[in-house]
Amino acid sequence: MNTTAPVVQVENLRKTYGSFAAVDSVSFEIQRGETFALLGPNGAGKSTTIEILEGYRDRTGGTASVLGVDPGKGGLDWKARLGIVLQSSGESGNVTVREQLTHFAGYYPNPRNVDEVIASVGLQEKEGTLIRKLSGGQRRRVDVALGIIGNPELLFLDEPTTGFDPEARQQFWQLICSLKADGTSILLTTHYLDEAAQLGDRAGVIAGGKMIDIGAIDELGGAEARVPIVRWREGATRYEERTHTPGALVASLMAGGAEPAGLEIIRPSLEDIYLQLVADHAQASEVENAR
């Protein structure tokens, strides 16, 4: 196998239900060893996209290749190279954590060590507990453990930390970082921007089924979106100005001698940039619909 070929290659991916386009001309690539985050509001098409790539849904149009295979036609050999953590799971779970992992490990040709996997998701103390008796967050960790037990080349994580407390999320991030260090390629969907910033090498923002931006995490939205904002008040009037030279602006404000009220200099966070992107897109499509 050519190790320099992208592990995921998607071009003009399209999925329609009747006249509704859930995914509309989405294109991206994931290189081997890379973690790619798909960001977007609920219903944007993230899960539909990831489920097409996992082989769960058929696409309406476009091309897709996952580990060199068309995901609509992937066989057992292909599935053995993937790890899938679905968005939700509600199994009855009448087996213990260890029984479940040992059993699933048997499905794969080169599974990870069960003890190591249990330790990596922090469930050593719960390994003898029936899965149905675990808390929601603990069950989610079992899901993640099942996703990595087969030692996958490519791991799909569909909103993996929804419902986690901050500590569990931190631990989960460490786990993903260790998988990245092992060379696992990862496709992650999330609506936590800090998660994408922590884990992602690159990210794509999806809204209304369209990829509205794609790039390295620190380049999303373009340079313009990162221009600092200076805010202040004069009497009851609020002012806001974007400038590459906030210091100079503040100095000019001070020229009058009076301290400006409510002075702030803000560098847009990833979250600000993301929200701006999504808002811009919503506005643009409204204008388009109005026409």
Place this chain on the structure above:
Amino acid sequence: MSTTSSAPVTATGRTSRSSLGASLGRNLRLGASRIKYEVRAYFRQGDSVFFTFLFPVVMLTIFSLAFSEQNFGSEEEPLTAAAFYLPGMIAAGLLLSGLQNMAIDIAMEKSDGTLKRFAGTPLPVMSYFIGKIGQVFVTGVLQATLVILVASVAFGVELPNEPSKWLTFAWVFVLGVTTSAVLGIALSALPRTGKSATAVVIPIALILQFISGVYLGFSLLPTWLQNVASAFPLKWMAQGMREVFLPASFEVLEQSESWNLPGVAIATGLWLVIGLIVTRITFRWIRKDS
């Protein structure tokens, strides 16, 4: 515990892989692993243990106690309620462990995401089915053993001692339990949600039991109802079991006044084929666009 789980993690192991789908040995090995997993989970599920596993024993006990004063045979050849109901309860066990249990179990697995998870793993569908049918077989054998033991030990039912009778028992049991399991898998396509599965499946099983000579003596039913029941497999399984456990003098009470074992084999076998075809057509890990 499986030893494969401790295989070392190697980067080089990723490049050399044989074709997983084509290996019958792998399918069987995973099937065996599934049987163990399924049986273990089954006995941890309190309601399934009661409503499918213990149900025939409970019903046998109730009938035996309720009708303990009645003679179900003739003046010359008396028969206790326990002896009269034993074959029907064994047949009911086949239906409950197979059809009812499988149809509800798989419908639930469909709706709770279990099958979706399997769809994303290299588990062959064949191994999954081996696991299901194996679970039905294991629990069915234990269930029949328990019913026969309770009938014999607690209610003094005399068991047949001719090997030929037990041979009949063996093939009717194996054919019956397999057919019942496969029909259960086929029927699991019917409920739209896991929650509605019991509401859809239990009435079907219950009606079959009432018209097939499980709770009501088959010879007491009107001819038209006997004919309706003859279209379904449970009547034939119960008839086969009656041949094994009832005195020869009861044969004249059957339809066509014969145990008709070839009929038992043909009717049950036909339903097995129907079940396999329906399963082949309808079973999917997931509906791709639901």
